Amino acid sequence: MAFDSEGAFRDPGYARVTLEDVARSAGVSPATVSRCLNTPSLVRPALKAKVQEAIERLEYLPNGAARALASQRSRMIGAVFPSLDSTLFGGALEALQGEISTEGYTLVVAATSYSAARERSHVQNLLASGIDALVLVGAERPPEVYRMIERKGIPYVLIWIDRTEGAHPCIGFDNHGAGQAVARHLLDMGHRHIAMVSGPLAENDRAKSRLAGVRTALAERGLSLPADHLIERPFGVAGGREAFRLLMSRQPRPTAIVCGSEPFAYGAIFESQAMGVAIPGEVSVTGFDDMWLAAQITPSLTTVRTPQRQMGAEAGRYLLSRLSGKEIAAGRPLDFELVVRASSGPPPREG
């Protein structure tokens, strides 16, 4: 290992192989080698073969920074997600990465833990590190963040939402409609006392929309969501357990609980078992996202299936198209689907 004067890690002693070395070794000009790499169709097969041979013999690896600097594109796409440790965003991330890697793009990620400040700083970092395009989750953020992106002039797309006030390109589903669909399902079964467990609403337009959707559905039937029937908790199973316990002590006790995120629903089910409350006998519970556990847990969970991986994949395709110059028509929102399982049923008879 070699270290420089300050001890920082540096290149190994042996010389790096550059494109010029390849050119010399193949007996062509650097320009030709570059063309072999970038626009092979412009190079005669005979030369191409010689160059290819030299590349392999010298084990040449192009220098990304130099390419990026000269070509003004880094072949990197950035993604800033609320979290990376759940299968929820993980699936989208994986699909996104898989999609863009087919075109040789590389994915740079960062997690915000749902903090707008952290998102801002990550976006700035990614922009500075030269990404060619950017994926963000949701639309709600300070305008200055959008300004930075637009100033940099790269394409971007917002996922997990289906529309934006500012007309930003986005790929997602109708959170409002999904919340509404779940609530309608419960209302249709006769529920009149519906509660909701939501993640932190501040700086989270998805959570807000879902809540609004539930409220819309209630309003359609002349009902409303009492303040003490809305519980806001950090995302996670623990929040669901707590919320369930709280709600079971409310007067009147809700007969159905809409969870704005699936782990809340799992928590509710676990807590119900601990408390000896029957689901759906005494209270119905619904989830959101249809993660793998939903179908396996007892009782199996009524929920809304959201197109997680699809959002990642389509975001990737959209950006690749933009990067190759195609102007893409804004697609329609992606579908969600109400999946009715065992955790929801008619409310208990008044007694």
Next chain:
Amino acid sequence: MAFDSEGAFRDPGYARVTLEDVARSAGVSPATVSRCLNTPSLVRPALKAKVQEAIERLEYLPNGAARALASQRSRMIGAVFPSLDSTLFGGALEALQGEISTEGYTLVVAATSYSAARERSHVQNLLASGIDALVLVGAERPPEVYRMIERKGIPYVLIWIDRTEGAHPCIGFDNHGAGQAVARHLLDMGHRHIAMVSGPLAENDRAKSRLAGVRTALAERGLSLPADHLIERPFGVAGGREAFRLLMSRQPRPTAIVCGSEPFAYGAIFESQAMGVAIPGEVSVTGFDDMWLAAQITPSLTTVRTPQRQMGAEAGRYLLSRLSGKEIAAGRPLDFELVVRASSGPPPREG
């Protein structure tokens, strides 16, 4: 939007702000601006302020590619993981990203879906895109991959394992010991017919070590793992369900099932409920990793807690140290911990 002759997406019309613009605007030389950014201690406060002011006024964002090219470091760290969509690797990933971002590093990721070929190609891509360091999972891969990395001369670290034959730096826990610990626990409770469910063993040294650990524990008691008591399935709940059903039909029927990955155990529990098999009454089941569901599921799952996030965080710290020139002593393996819960108990009485 501006497009070049081939329609590819390009920079917007307005001129990019470069470091030179900042220098001119602040009335100093480009070198000084650069120093303000990289080694502020070398610049007199008065000048620094002027430069800072110009940077903000012009909304200057450094050009990562140019920095990387000139300084020979990109401030990007690569990570190639088997998958991104589970909380297992997701937690490690998030911790890694959080750690390196404190030093202004950015994380580039790729997923292999457990394919060695895909790993190779992603590593090559990442190396070409100029990463300063690399994180890989496990040690088992073609030597050429290590050659590429060493040729590039960047620091790297293998996680999820605690030792390597080739003496590669690694940060992880003792998979063999963990498998052994689980099996001993079952043996200590009196089990003599133990089965194992494993993920694909090919190209996966962690899975192999766990299996070997179980075999070692059995051998210590003069037992062995019959061929029909080892079920290999792709990772996931479905594999666990299948494996459970299969194992319940074996003669002699195992009284305990060691799952080499936690979703297998969840699947086994779900299937046991469907089949009406009592856990741990008729058969004990153990997991691996102690993901959040382990403590919540009924019966709660006996498992091994593995230091997922810790591996990510320590890998980050290790690489940052290497990059800043400190040569780090190879730490000892990280701890795992057997967590005994309700899914394991003594074997049923013979009868």
Next chain:
DNA sequence: ATTAATACTGAAAGCGCTTTCAGAATTAAC
């Protein structure tokens, strides 16, 4: 065979920054 068109190739000019080196400005020492 000659000219016109086409297909390839190479020379060279950067891309925007870092960093060495030498010189200017400041401070300390005598």
Next chain:
DNA sequence: GTTAATTCTGAAAGCGCTTTCAGTATTAAT
């Protein structure tokens, strides 16, 4: 007040590649 040591700053040379432009080799057309 002069010289020596120290601190700070700027000029300039690349980092390794892409891409334009002009030129040469090839093919097609007459």
